[in-house]
Amino acid sequence: xxxxxxxxxxPLAWFAWGIFILGAAWRLYSMYxxxxxxxxxxxxxxxxxxxxxxxxxxxxxxxxLGWRKSPVMTVATFxxxxxxxxxxxxxxxxxxxxxxxxxxxxxxLPDSVADAMTLVVLAACLIFAGRRLTQKExxxxxxxxxxxxxxxxxxxxxxxxxxxxxxxxxxxMIIAHIVAGEIMLAAIPxxxxxxxxxxxxxxxxxxxxxxxxxxxxxW
Amino acid sequence: MGITERLIEDVGIRRGVSxxxxxxxxxxxxxxxxxxxxxxxxxxxxxCMRCGLCAEACHFALSHPDDPSYTPAGKxxxxxxxxxxxxxxxxxxxxxxxxxLAYTECNLCRRCVHLCPIGIxxxxxxxxxxxxxxxxxxxxxxxxxxxxxxxxxxxQMWVKDDEWTDSLIWQEDEAREEFPGLRIPLDKEGSDxxxxxxxxxxxxxxxxxxxxxxxxxxxxxxxxxxxSTGWDNSDMCMFSGDFxxxxxxxxxxxxxxxxxxxxxxxxxxxGHAFRSVYDTGNRWLGWxxxxxxxxxxxxxxxxxIQEGRIKLxxxxxxxxxxxxxxxxxxxxxxxxxLREVTRFLVDGDIIEMHxxxxxxFCCAAGGGVINCGPPFKNVRVDGNTVKAEQLRATGVxxxxxxxxxxxxxxHDIIHHHKLGMDLKFLSxxxxxxxxxxxx
Numbered sequence: 276x277x278x279x280x281x282x283x284x285x286p287l288a289w290f291a292w293g294i295f296i297l298g299a300a301w302r303l304y305s306m307y308x309x310x311x312x313x314x315x316x317x318x319x320x321x322x323x324x325x326x327x328x329x330x331x332x333x334x335x336x337x338x339x340l341g342w343r344k345s346p347v348m349t350v351a352t353f354x355x356x357x358x359x360x361x362x363x364x365x366x367x368x369x370x371x372x373x374x375x376x377x378x379x380x381x382x383x384l385p386d387s388v389a390d391a392m393t394l395v396v397l398a399a400c401l402i403f404a405g406r407r408l409t410q411k412e413x414x415x416x417x418x419x420x421x422x423x424x425x426x427x428x429x430x431x432x433x434x435x436x437x438x439x440x441x442x443x444x445x446x447x448m449i450i451a452h453i454v455a456g457e458i459m460l461a462a463i464p465x466x467x468x469x470x471x472x473x474x475x476x477x478x479x480x481x482x483x484x485x486x487x488x489x490x491x492x493x494w
Numbered sequence: 495m496g497i498t499e500r501l502i503e504d505v506g507i508r509r510g511v512s513x514x515x516x517x518x519x520x521x522x523x524x525x526x527x528x529x530x531x532x533x534x535x536x537x538x539x540x541x542c543m544r545c546g547l548c549a550e551a552c553h554f555a556l557s558h559p560d561d562p563s564y565t566p567a568g569k570x571x572x573x574x575x576x577x578x579x580x581x582x583x584x585x586x587x588x589x590x591x592x593x594x595l596a597y598t599e600c601n602l603c604r605r606c607v608h609l610c611p612i613g614i615x616x617x618x619x620x621x622x623x624x625x626x627x628x629x630x631x632x633x634x635x636x637x638x639x640x641x642x643x644x645x646x647x648x649x650q651m652w653v654k655d656d657e658w659t660d661s662l663i664w665q666e667d668e669a670r671e672e673f674p675g676l677r678i679p680l681d682k683e684g685s686d687x688x689x690x691x692x693x694x695x696x697x698x699x700x701x702x703x704x705x706x707x708x709x710x711x712x713x714x715x716x717x718x719x720x721x722s723t724g725w726d727n728s729d730m731c732m733f734s735g736d737f738x739x740x741x742x743x744x745x746x747x748x749x750x751x752x753x754x755x756x757x758x759x760x761x762x763x764x765g766h767a768f769r770s771v772y773d774t775g776n777r778w779l780g781w782x783x784x785x786x787x788x789x790x791x792x793x794x795x796x797x798x799i800q801e802g803r804i805k806l807x808x809x810x811x812x813x814x815x816x817x818x819x820x821x822x823x824x825x826x827x828x829x830x831x832l833r834e835v836t837r838f839l840v841d842g843d844i845i846e847m848h849x850x851x852x853x854x855f856c857c858a859a860g861g862g863v864i865n866c867g868p869p870f871k872n873v874r875v876d877g878n879t880v881k882a883e884q885l886r887a888t889g890v891x892x893x894x895x896x897x898x899x900x901x902x903x904x905h906d907i908i909h910h911h912k913l914g915m916d917l918k919f920l921s922x923x924x925x926x927x928x929x930x931x932x933x
Contacts, residue, residue, distance in 0.1 A: 306533045313532025316777040341609035344550040413546035415562035416571045421544045470541035474612040481613030490827030491852045
């Protein structure tokens, strides 16, 4: 079991982070090249001010029409994304690893808060899954890729929660948790999760078009 | 559920599909996808999280609440997603449904942009589907007829060169009885204003040219209209997917204005034509900025009012409501000027539709849908019951509608639902209420 732990926190972790960082960088670079080559008539209208205007307005809950029209989804998705990023970055057990491996240390979330935030992520995942199953306009367009993305994101939090509370075998669960987290990192550049890499740019582009060409807001 | 269960017979689509083979489809789909699309389509296809929030955006989806195949993402799911997944290996029957959906069930109004957190432009995706259909030779017959007219005559309605100048001279002649000294100056070099219209104006809404001439005359505007091609600013080729022809049309329009060395182009009260000039045609031609400044009639009237050049003998009796045309409001931010002009002209309240301004529902006629003709009339009327409810809720008798397509679309909705409302262009009201020589 120790050997497995060493492997998943050692070589496999390097591999997963490598795929995530290099993969995301490559995807961004190749998309940038493609945009310059094939989307010149759109690229020409990119504008930093209008991009930020659009991004900021969409980052405020219930500010955009899209958020106001679907309040449950808005609460779920904001809570989900905030917890999804904060918990893994500021969890005590994760920061300990950074300290152990690289000597890096920074502020952490109290475990009870992180635990609650993990439940928020899991609850949001349930809401997302429920929408895919029961809301006809979501069910109609749901594909395997969408379920895959949801499963990839749910597993690290589910296994992390079970491991923390020592439900089932801790040794097995912690390794499962680490592997699940690594799968998620590696999957980001190449699945629906790539919206983490691209969403700011699609939003920025729409903001630029609406601000610069259409003189209208896009939220 | 889906387009295959609501196919409508159209002779143009049918004939186009009958000429297709799977090999030809695959070749053309991939030629367009590889040759004409890039990062935009790729990121949209990949990062659409299929969250379904866009369902709340689309008047077609809201008017068919039990059928998710009308939602923006649902429409992409049935068309572009399939082309991408199957790498263009689809059969001719699929192309029939894809064409009907792309041409008649999406107005390219871009309301869904306001509902999509990551800013996916469904109108762009549906335009690309139309582009593929055009290249496959599968287009609705009525729309293709207007595209053929554009290609043959540089106008949408088969108006011949002599008929165009004849119509202008006829309107000038008529108007001189009411406005002695009025001219419709043809090809007057160096004018301040080059006034362009869409071909349906000389063809069957000729009074709009009369009214425009009356307004120009009374406001003392130094203006001209071109005597030869370029006068029609409309562009069904933009909507049929014939982008080469769209480019030729816009070039003709701008060059005609440049030859006359005018200061600005003013476009009549039309939405799609404005979109083709300020947004799409210029891009196809590789022009970031317009070679000649262009403004829409709403903005032009607003300027005349600011300068005190429109004098009213009376005000138009309100209350009224306002239809915000997608292409000049969501497309060009003219919503407040439209309201200021309306307040100037109307005695009484403006009862807003809800939602309004950038968030207004489309008329369901734009984006070339009304130009697909009678076979698809019920698609857009039944597909916009939300507009009927929106209109009815205002309780007013007059709808100010500064767009030709909105006029056509709302006209049919109002009649179908027996709403008993009148549609007015701004120029209808200005002409009716302005000071006239004899008055």
